[in-house]
Amino acid sequence: MQGFIIGNNESHFPEGMEQLGQWLKEGKLKSTETILHGFDNLPTVLLGLFNGENTGKMIMSHKLFI
Structure with a gap:
């Protein structure tokens, strides 16, 4: 490779x-991905990304309510 x-x-x-x-x-x-929902999960997403807790792409999803 x-x-x-x-x-x-x-x-x-x-x-x-x-x-x-x-x-x-x-x-x-x-294609594999790990998706966490909610802006309040941002610290978990970032720490998981750097600790290798994701499978494939790490995505944080949230809806913006105006």
Whole structure:
């Protein structure tokens, strides 16, 4: 396995996005995420992020009531 920097492969970005999108549609790639709701959970979200308590992307969701 070898990592890469997107800036080094900028010319291939559209092609890569198309291929990744296709793999997602086919179920060949799976996306995981941890979602916590409520602005009052912000400290928990941040601490969990730095402690590795999330699976995949860590998301904090809240509704803004005006």
